[in-house]
Amino acid sequence: MSVPASFRTRRLVRIRRGLTLPVVLLVLWEVSSRGGLVDARFLPSLEEVYFTAKRELIDNNLIGELGFSLFRNVVGFFIGSGLGILFATLLALSRTADALITPTFNGLKQISLLAWIPLISIWFGFGEQAKIVFVAIAAFIPVVLNTYEGMRNAPRDLIEVGHALQFTRVQRIARILVPSALPSIATGVHLGLIYSWLATVGAEYFLAVGPGVGGLIIAGRERFDMALVMVGVLILGVVGFILNRLAATVESYLLRWRATTH
Template sequence: MATRPHPVPKALRGWVLPLGLLLLWWFAARFGWSSSPMLVAPEAVWARAVRYTASGELRSALGSSLWRNLAGFAIGASGGLLFGAALGFSRLFERAVGPSFHTLKQISLFAWIPLISVWFGLGDAAKVAFLSLAAFFPVVLNTFEGIRSVPREFIEVARVLKFSRRQLLGRVVLPSASPSIFAGIHLALIYAWLATLGAEYLLVAGKGIGNTMIDGREHFQMDLVIFGVIVVGAVGFTLNWIATRIETRLLAWRGRSVAQF
């Protein structure tokens, strides 16, 4: 049976809400729906974007933020994979440190900032440490859950076939646990980007897209603030898209999901 075509072209499906909001924003500014000076026109934001990009300030600010984000993500995700694997494979290690870890994960991420600032100062080292912590916990939890969720039947079949430890790990455990592990890495990348902005707000100011937004707020330049918000959203979307594409390619053996429409 032939499927009914979608009324909206595939290339435009993700743009319906943004275009609708943009149109509403333009009408609000054009016809003066609010007298607040905080409501700036889309044209003003576009003009600010052109100037900020042409001057090189955007490249400098965004480069600094992305460097911190990727450094913190790499450190936190690597540590999370090792720690999560240790928890998953070793019952003794889980009993020894698992309760402490599950207690620490309940602490709000921003509650660590006073300690981080004492241990690492207030510069880039503190920001990277904060981002590492943001990426660490989701990777640990998903790695642990992925390993512990491997069906016992798979393990029994591998033992019947007399798999070595290396074969058991490479052919049974990792393939079964990889969807959960990649989900944790995906979450870590998102959380690290969100934490990047929090670190730039709460620690010493420097170059970064978060500090650009702070400057705009302090000088009541709402066009700069809105431009910063758009850039943050665009970068977050791009990081999510890249992570999704990598995950889809590496886990292509799973086949398509049930969500066909």
Template sequence: MSDASLELQEAPRASQDAHAAHRKKRWRGFVLPLLAFALWWFVSRDAKGSHGLLVSPVQVLQTALEQVRSGALLRAMTASLTRELTGFFIGSSLGLALGALLGVSKIANRAIAPSFNTFKQVSLFAWIPLISVWFGLGDLAKVVFLSLAALVPVVVHTNDGIRAAPPRLLEVARAYRYSKLQLLTAVVLPAALPSIFTGVYLALIYSWLATLGAEYLLVAGSGIGNTLVDGSEQFRMDLVLFGVIVVGLTGWALNALARAIQRRWFDRRAN
């Protein structure tokens, strides 16, 4: 049997082994949540629970069913995700434009970068009093807040990615007399894409985290953050834990979606 035929037979086996290893690593991520759930179940079963501080998984499940049947969960998640995605797209778009400007133009970098570096050191939540005065407590104020959350990581990673373009590639492109537009589109942007994707990914996660903060501090309107507020004010720990679980699962889903899009994009470019 030739070496080529042996390689053809071994290739599927190697692929199967890689997929099996990937499945094992993926299932390991469920170990800690399952242990936490088992501990919660055990402690809540043995607790007296008259004070209402610790509720059982069954109570949380009943609350979840009530929220689903009444449509409260759908309304809250629709409001939260609409705000989150609106702020994410506005902040990311502005971040891409500003980051590209800082990365391409030395004049803009010298004029704007010092002020931006000072701006990004201000805590995001420090802007809430100013935003609430200017835009009120409604959806507009929340979208502005979420746009700020998405803006900073996209600007930073876009600027860094463009400035980190390999000098050898730039030299080759100049040797072939590429125009500035060709240099940007054919060399600089492809080299900067991994960093840009990282910034957009972080913007998606940060804007979701900021959604909860905005709904908690700018309390007008509906949303999953307001569900947490209602549960806290009514001293309903079942509603609070339900909201926490929904927030965690939504964040996990957004993270998985962003990673899947990133992998598919780069796999397509590699092929």
């Protein structure tokens, strides 16, 4: 299996172009920090950030902090998106449930995620539980919206084919409704993954101290250690980027039956 050369060069060119802007930004950062264009206390040099990162990695438990964050993220994400798919399936399949619940859900989803924090902190305290609940809510909402849309828009033509082939209710759901909703479900889960990572940081930031990358940033701010803040921000960005790529890869594998449009 050899990849055509033209395809490989195209890919390389794409990667190079994608990297251009970050490199330019890093250079600008370094130049302005070292050249005294900005106060180095507000924008530390790359070198300082690098040494801070190294210190955190070796002397302090950076990997451990990241592990805590990822753990909350993953647990909350799976709870939220799993419940979201089940909940949306119920709404899409049951007329009664749809009529009873959907209007209320549509109202509740308008509430900003951050507005839940006071309630969650009072109901669940400030510990792990509260953080995971917050992350789960963040993943839940986009998953529900997209899954519901996808299931409701199952093609009539194919449902009729199922009718002609005497599909049972279960077969209709498993063979037609769920697969035809898969692209929407994937979009929802992908969004859920992004939201849940944002919410993980939000939870760590707003729900007081505890281990995690959010805690790192708070500590940096309190100690006026901007290099530490930068380390935290960069880690958040990189992890978010990796999660996004991961989701895209899984998505394109699950949806390989679709005609590629690019």
